[in-house]
Amino acid sequence: MSEYKIYNKNCYGLPCVYKDSVDALITDPPYGISFQNNEWDKALPDKKIWQDCLHVLKPGAFGAVFSSVRLMHRMMVNLEDSGFIIKDVLFWSYLNGMPKSRDIALDIDKELGVKSKKVGDYKYVQGYKKNGAVNYKTGREKHILSPASKTGLKFKGSGLGIKPAYEPIILVQKPIEKKLSVAQNIIKYGTGALNIEETRIPYETGEGKVGHNPHPKGRVAANIIRTEAFEDGYDKFFLVPKVRQHAEDFNNHPTLKPINLMHHLVNLLTWKGQTVLDPFMGSGSTGVSAIELKRKFIGFELDKNYFKIAEKRIKGV
Ligand SMILES: C[S@@+](CC[C@H](N)C(=O)[O-])C[C@H]1O[C@@H](n2cnc3c(N)ncnc32)[C@H](O)[C@@H]1O
Known part of the structure; x- marks a missing residue:
């Protein structure tokens, strides 16, 4: 039986989530860019929610926080000011973004x-x-x-913007417990490392020799997650198509994320049986992925209609 707790509530304060109880934060919060004029996207999340997340995450736990090209710097500062360590920025790239420009x-x-x-x-x-x-x-x-x-x-043909072809995903970590080594932290909490093994990119058949000691499961996943193959014959990254709006007829969430992208993040940040938190779950893509991959899930969504969609999708796994 799958284990999840989802709340149609404001995430601030993370009510009902205990201190040091969550193994990973995977979330696609408001970007603060008023996407399609949505009220909920008018401002970036307040630092308070990142402090709340830090409180409930286990020491050493990782987080993946989606952001936008225009405001990722502010999101990163907020995360860092709240106590997270910035570990990396993954670029989820795709070729079907729409340029926002005019002549x-x-x-x-x-x-x-x-x-x-x-x-x-x-x-x-x-x-x-x-x-x-x-x-x-x-x-x-x-x-x-x-x-x-x-x-x-x-000035014929001049415009104001170029085609968006990636979204940044900020990889953060809660510091490991003071005076513990990474190994000691993992033994105590089960957190402190990335699941590289689960997210290796298999070699293509016919691909030439790869290094001196190729790992049987393939390459280490890169921090570029791309959506379309380049013309070099094999995929060195991770291929995820950007999901069409209304891909599921009952789901009208405007910023729906692809499940296989979420699978990659869940696999990278956690092991089976661990708990994933998404304070801004929207239509529940993180939850669907977590449950499909045999993780536990805790999610919050303020909007009643999006919550109902998330509930239906997560129940359906
Ligand atoms: C970018 S969307 C997430 C979309 C999601 N990745 C999906 O695939 O459906 C962010 C969501 O956060 C919700 N939200 C905004 N502020 C919130 C708050 N304080 N508490 C809970 N949810 C909130 C919005 O209603 C919105 O649905």
Whole structure:
């Protein structure tokens, strides 16, 4: 029987979780970037929750905390100020991120009072009718435009952002108990090391000789976790496709994480039977992964609807 405790509650204070009782923290908290204008993503978590996490984690326990390119520095400072050791930053990379940009040359035309030139029609624009790009709600049309002013032409194709192709995952550790060695800490608490064995990347068949003493299970996993194969014939990292929104019809969480990515983190940070904590579980991806991999799980989610989705998914494992 799987063992989990999930709460439709504010995680602050981590009510019902005991001091030094949790083996790993794996969480995808609000990034503080107002993603898709979601209220819960308006601010980064307060340092207080990281202090709460530190309190309930066993000495030497590791944590993996998702973050954003724009604000990972603040998240890292908060984690460090709260007492965590920053061990690494894993880059989960993918090729299907959406660049958030627009042609500034068209803004320049508008500013100068010059009408941009229509040069074509879009096949598809989100929120607009297919084959015609007419807005469902407003009826406004959207066409492919080219700048017409002199300055607009000079800055044709300029934008404000490049394509996002990775999300950082901050790897942290609660310090081991004072006066103990890592080995003594592990013997006492079962925490203090990463599970390298479980997360090795198998060699590809036909791959050339790998070092002098290749490990039978493959390479040590890298701190780049990528989603698409490069053209070099074999995967040296770890391949995880970014999950489509609404991949499960009942799950409308906008920042759903892929289960095989969560499997990699659960496998890296814990051993079977250990307890994983996610204070910001959303639709419960960390919990689904933890239970599938025979770990115990404690999760918190403030939003009632997301909590119900998480409950359904975790119960279904
Ligand atoms: C980035 S999402 C997690 C998504 C999750 N990884 C998934 O795959 O579904 C962060 C979640 O934290 C929740 N949240 C924000 N503040 C919270 C708080 N104080 N206590 C508990 N949950 C909170 C939000 O409602 C949101 O669903």
